Amino acid sequence: MRRWAWLLLPALLLVLAAWRPLALPDEGRYAEVGRWMLASGDWLTPRLDGVPFFHKPPLLYWLEAVAMQLLGVTPWAARLVVALHACLMWGVMCVCVRHFAGAATARRAAWMLGSSLAFLVGGQYVNHDMVVATWMSVAIWCFARAMLHPRGVHAQWARAGFVACALGVLSKGLIGLLLPGFVLTLWVLWTWQWRKVWALPWVSGVLLLVAVALPWFVLAAREHPDMLAYMFGKHQFGRYTATTFNNARPWWFYGAAVVVLLFPWVFFALADGWQRVRAAVQQRWPSQPMAASPAASDASVPSPWVTLCWIWVLAILGFFSIPNSKLIGYALPVIPPLAVLAAVWWQQHLAPRAWGGRLFAGLVGLALVLALTANIVAGRYTLRHSSADVAAVLGCEIVAGDVVAVLDEYPYDLPFYAQLQQPIEVLQDWDTERRTAGDNWRRELFEGADFDAQAARALQPLSRLDTLQQQAGAWVLAPNGSASLNLQHHKGFELVLGGQAWSLYRSTAGASAAASERPQATEHKGLGRCQHQRQEQR
Incomplete structure (x- = not known):
């Protein structure tokens, strides 16, 4: 073995670091907290989905x-x-x-x-x-x-x-x-x-x-x-x-x-x-x-x-x-x-x-x-559990003022891959969760929300779904096989993409006027694939 070959080991580590999608939940969680710190400019308070973490x-x-x-x-x-x-x-x-x-x-x-x-x-x-x-x-x-x-x-x-x-x-x-x-x-x-x-x-x-x-x-x-x-x-x-x-x-x-x-x-x-x-x-x-x-x-x-x-x-x-x-x-x-x-x-x-x-x-x-x-x-x-596929579509199609909500689970990696600029609304029966939640993502969010009442608005009741179905520019994610609701058959939402682990839905409210009235979808910094995706859709 060459005497200098051991110096290549750090290079191998850096190569391997580019191979995998973000592992869940840890990598999605901790990478997103760092990204949010950069996006928000708040270097004092670590935040997950906008709530203190x-x-x-x-x-x-x-x-x-x-x-x-x-x-x-x-x-x-x-x-x-x-x-x-x-x-x-x-x-x-x-x-x-x-x-x-x-x-x-x-x-x-x-x-x-x-x-x-x-x-x-x-x-x-x-x-x-x-x-x-x-x-x-x-x-x-x-x-x-x-x-x-x-x-x-x-x-x-x-x-x-x-x-x-x-x-x-x-x-x-x-x-x-x-x-x-x-x-x-x-x-x-x-x-x-x-x-x-x-x-x-x-x-x-x-x-x-x-x-x-x-x-x-x-x-x-x-x-x-x-x-x-x-x-x-x-x-x-x-x-x-x-x-x-x-x-x-x-x-x-x-x-x-x-x-x-x-x-x-x-x-x-x-x-x-x-x-x-x-x-x-x-x-x-x-x-x-x-x-x-x-x-x-x-x-x-x-x-x-x-x-x-x-x-x-x-x-x-x-x-x-x-x-x-x-x-x-x-x-x-x-x-x-x-x-x-x-x-x-x-x-x-x-x-x-x-x-x-x-x-x-x-x-x-x-x-x-x-x-x-x-x-x-x-x-x-x-990859089987990643939301990267639906995040790619959402990140390219979302515009300023749109609302993104999630049901049943929390996709730790989605805000990172989609580079969202606003917190996701998390729809749960939060009163029940506060009484029964174990050591899980729900507890992470509602305990963090107790530090910041304004950020706590990201935690919404399930009834919020009735409002979102009537709101243009509302996006909802649910894990495949969601037990709480099949949005594909829910009046007011259409399936945009059924991904590997998650499904992405969009409100049909105002759909007839969407093409002419909605601004052009934002192409976030780092999402250069969006232009290529739009060309393929044409």
Whole structure:
């Protein structure tokens, strides 16, 4: 394998980021919040369908809006933010491993992380998990570099760690600060480095952390006084302690998750752990002579770094295994240290073998094939649920003043693909939903609407449909097979397009005068396909 070929892995990630439609619900939701921020010009309040969306802080949305401003409103632009964070996680790991274990081990770790599903799939999936995982890993590496510097605590590395923690807080809240602090505290205590803690640049570091992380929370709380209690109380502490949220999983879930995310390399990290446990047991309770274990005796990798990696893995997996609700993305922060441990074990045990290089190339090929296959399968699955086909028609035909409404479900990706400039009216029995809704999209919308009475007008009762059927320029979407209403047989609406997953209807009110009186359909920026579509219709 060419020594520079590992540098192509970030390029492969960027290519894969352009392959799939937006996955639902996460990618549709989080990409649309960023697009709406750009379209509305409101950079303070994240909004979903125009209503405040305070589940997470805004760093992802800010960066998405910037990317879309520069590159256009496309799924690739939204994914670029996450992909660049994944590349940062990968790059900082390589730099640190090169520092303490040498260039060969760094390249090995780069291949292992860069060929994994965590990097090539998780690294281009639009949500907050990779973003916060990146800043958590950067913070841990920076503080470790600061404390293990040969000339004493290195202030600049430590300050970089404080800034990384601040960006972690802006990515997903308190875990961006608490989890790096938890890992580092355990590591400092285990390795007896607690005296170095006092030498950290606490004053300047905390000032940097506060200057980066705090302003948005202060400004947003002034605009929406209950926001902090909602974000931190319900969606951070509440999700950690409650049993009523979605995604209930068994305690061993994250063990399986890391096998999937770092297959096949995770098994070499486990081999390293097994050898270290055996060596520790033999040292504590010697029963018979045992050959020296390379993992225990090899001095090429300083033990504080290996200890850090194992504490990092065990502390974070243990923390996230406690709550009832578990998601595979929460395992992303432990993938870099596992890749490092796997690379260290490989360099010590398999790299010297004559066949080690061929085996490594074969496993890299296997990992890449799995990642490519996962992208293809995910893309085909997502396409069956996407509203991109009806969004293409709606985005080309809608004009200023038209109303778009939706029944039964909420198409997270439709406003993004159609580049709508006004919120969708969501028709539901909202009084009933407030009493019975679980942890779902309905709750996201009505809880967000409680922060902004004007934005709450997007949530309309089912009786609104009677008004829309008499209103020219009214569009209604319903999922195929809608249980509440078949609009195709409802007087006052005509079917415009029966799509893959959604059907688009238009009010027939004023249809006879529509051709002469309605303005020309708006062609939104980025919807260049509209002109081609109109030419085909002619």
